[in-house]
Amino acid sequence: MNIQGSVIMITGASSGIGAATARAAFAAGARLVLLARREDRITELAEELGNALAVRCDVTDRDQAEDTYGRVDVLVNNAGQGLEAAIEDIAIEDFRDILDLNLVAPLIMMQAVLPLMRAQGAGAIINVSSGVTFYPRPHSVAYNSAKAGLNMLSAVARAELADQGIAVSTMLPFVTATEFTDALKAGSEAARAEPAAAVAHTPERVADRILDLIRSGDERADLVPQRFGGSLAA
Secondary structure (H helix, E strand, O other): OOOOOOEEEEEOOOOHHHHHHHHHHHHOOOEEEEEEOOHHHHHHHHHHHOOEEEEEOOOOOHHHHOOOOOOOOEEEEOOOOOOOOOHHHOOHHHHHHHHHHHHHHHHHHHHHHHHHHHHHOOEEEEEEOOHHHHOOOOOOHHHHHHHHHHHHHHHHHHHHHHHHOEEEEEEEOOOEOOOOHHHOOOOHHHHHOOHHHHHOEOHHHHHHHHHHHHHHOOOEEEOOEHHHOOOEOO
């Protein structure tokens, strides 16, 4: 898909990968719809970019997600949160919250934009998953489970929607230098101490790969080093 002139909706756009993707898409000529719960952050970003629409939105809320913007060419499902805890220590409500935000919310957003994309005869959906799904890292079962589910959601959606001109792709970043670890429901200190944190990528690098997926419509891309099971050479 040609990004120039496209309407791109990004969830979790207030910081990190979402904000970097917004800036990269703006530089490529896109029109932007920025969704996040932190209204002050997305309003500031929209003013920085000039032609962006900032919408305060809890993506786990179906009523908010079903607002119509006239045309949506690309959805980037980026909003997410992690949790670090041993299986026996996880609060069930916290586990449900992680599943809601990382797996159920992307489905809600896809259902919201699919009628528009189907009417247009074209569209692209990028689901931002995680390289942690490449290996069973201890204490990450909530986040890993949600993102592994998102991988399958993307794969099934891609198969269902391919003949309708809608490309569904999965982006699998590795450790990225964002606010992610500080915003964990639990376990931030342990996450920062992980050896993999020493090879963190910039959110701009992830954003560039997301734009590549929008343009190509490829099934997936990852930034996971080969020693962790991904395709990225050392």
